[in-house]
Amino acid sequence: MNAGADKFPSESNLNERLAHSGLRLTPQRQQVHEVLREKMDHPTADQVFMRAKSKMPEISMATVYNCLDALVQCGMVRQVTLDRGATRYCPNMQDHSHFYCDECGSVYDILQTITPEDSDIKLPRGFRLKNIETNLHGLCPDCASKAK
Amino acid sequence: MNAGADKFPSESNLNERLAHSGLRLTPQRQQVHEVLREKMDHPTADQVFMRAKSKMPEISMATVYNCLDALVQCGMVRQVTLDRGATRYCPNMQDHSHFYCDECGSVYDILQTITPEDSDIKLPRGFRLKNIETNLHGLCPDCASKAK
DNA sequence: ACCCATATTTAGAATAATTCTAAATCTTGA
DNA sequence: TCAAGATTTAGAATTATTCTAAATATGGGT
Ligand SMILES: [Mn+2]
Ligand SMILES: [Mn+2]
Ligand SMILES: [Zn+2]
Ligand SMILES: [Zn+2]
Numbered sequence: 052m053n054a055g056a057d058k059f060p061s062e063s064n065l066n067e068r069l070a071h072s073g074l075r076l077t078p079q080r081q082q083v084h085e086v087l088r089e090k091m092d093h094p095t096a097d098q099v100f101m102r103a104k105s106k107m108p109e110i111s112m113a114t115v116y117n118c119l120d121a122l123v124q125c126g127m128v129r130q131v132t133l134d135r136g137a138t139r140y141c142p143n144m145q146d147h148s149h150f151y152c153d154e155c156g157s158v159y160d161i162l163q164t165i166t167p168e169d170s171d172i173k174l175p176r177g178f179r180l181k182n183i184e185t186n187l188h189g190l191c192p193d194c195a196s197k198a199k
Numbered sequence: 200m201n202a203g204a205d206k207f208p209s210e211s212n213l214n215e216r217l218a219h220s221g222l223r224l225t226p227q228r229q230q231v232h233e234v235l236r237e238k239m240d241h242p243t244a245d246q247v248f249m250r251a252k253s254k255m256p257e258i259s260m261a262t263v264y265n266c267l268d269a270l271v272q273c274g275m276v277r278q279v280t281l282d283r284g285a286t287r288y289c290p291n292m293q294d295h296s297h298f299y300c301d302e303c304g305s306v307y308d309i310l311q312t313i314t315p316e317d318s319d320i321k322l323p324r325g326f327r328l329k330n331i332e333t334n335l336h337g338l339c340p341d342c343a344s345k346a347k
Numbered sequence: 348a349c350c351c352a353t354a355t356t357t358a359g360a361a362t363a364a365t366t367c368t369a370a371a372t373c374t375t376g377a
Numbered sequence: 378t379c380a381a382g383a384t385t386t387a388g389a390a391t392t393a394t395t396c397t398a399a400a401t402a403t404g405g406g407t
Contacts, residue, residue, distance in 0.1 A: 075374075077384065096364080111386050116365070121384095132280045135394070137364060150326060163320050165313055165333070172311050177340025178298060184334040185313070192325025223403070225355065244393080259357050264394070269355095283365070285393060 065127055072125040082107050083118040084127060087142035093149075093158040095137035133158065133186060148184075152191035154198070161187060213275055220273040230255050231266040232275060235290035241297075241306040243285035281306065281334060296332075300339035302346070309335060 065084055066076045074080075086102040087094070094102070100115040119140055122128035129141040133151040141149070143160055150159040165185050174180055190198060213232055214224040222228075234250040235242070242250070248263040267288055270276035277289040281299040289297070291308055298307040313333050322328055338346060 075383070114385055132282060134280060135286045138283045150322065153329065161320065161322065172309065172335070174298065174309065177343055179338040179343040180335055181301065181337040184336060186332040187320070187328055188332060189329040190327040195325055195327040223354065262356055
């Protein structure tokens with residue numbers, strides 16, 4: 052029983068996490084999660100839709116949005132908003148920050164980040180801090196060399 | 200000559216900065232800048248449009264976007280993208296970060312931030328870092344007390 | 348002051364991104 | 378087996394942003 056489970060080491064985890072947020076594990080949520088993990092980049096909802104559709108042709112755009120929201124809500128995916136234009140989704144739940152190239156719009160994971168602790172940020176009374184998002188802006192290697 | 204210049208201490212600066220980026224000072228750019236500074240909040244382009252329109256009824260939405268882009272480009276306004284939905288604009292050019300309430304969507308300036316220096320972030324070869332954007336996520340005092 | 352080249356503004360259309368709606372389908376637990 | 382509730386679906390609707398092409402404004406050189 053449970054054959055192939057080790058092919059997708061994160062799947063049991065996915066179920067647990069969804070359940071923890073009162074959400075069910077569905078084939079669509081699994082699929083969306085899977086296409087995100089297959090290619091660890093930062094696709095838009097539309098790109099996720101196209102990838103998921105190629106494996107599950109009946110899936111709809113609304114469902115992709117629903118699934119992405121569910122996965123974000125239960126902490127399996129991060130939502131990344133770096134500019135005007137479509138929101139991106141990041142399946143890497145390690146602590147990391149994002150480098151955004153203001154020139155070409157590409158996004159890179161940077162495996163360093165600032166945690167609520169080592170930032171000595173003091174918030175006014177009453178605020179409850181959940182997490183810190185750090186976005187690095189600048190030029191990617193390609194654009195930097197072209198800019199010269 | 201130059202009567203009233205001290206009423207708008209930032210205006211000469213605005214002209215200089217626009218010029219520095221090869222942009223002209225126009226009544227519309229002045230107006231957009233002014234409505235942003237009058238109320239130091241984080242309005243969407245649409246809200247800026249409505250405020251500017253009340254003082255300059257002929258201004259168009261396309262112009263508001265153009266002006267906001269010009270002001271961002273020359274460093275007089277910051278673009279703030281915190282979630283899906285409309286981009287916000289911040290006229291406070293002091294170093295600061297943004298607190299975003301994930302519950303109600305309100306935005307607060309937090310007068311502390313992480314600079315490229317005091318972050319010991321090391322980027323892979325070739326990246327050129329321009330600035331670090333820090334977004335604090337959590338609950339605002341109102342929502343935190345309701346959540347209890 | 349007049350002219351030109353260029354920058355900017357404008358309304359509206361077009362596109363892109365996201366949300367909503369209501370009906371169909373699935374799941375779970377009595 | 379049944380009912381309640383969750384989820385998915387297609388498509389319409391809404392919202393946000395960008396594009397287009399024509400009109401207007403501006404600044405520099407005469
Ligand atoms: Mn990432
Ligand atoms: Mn601000
Ligand atoms: Zn680049
Ligand atoms: Zn709130």
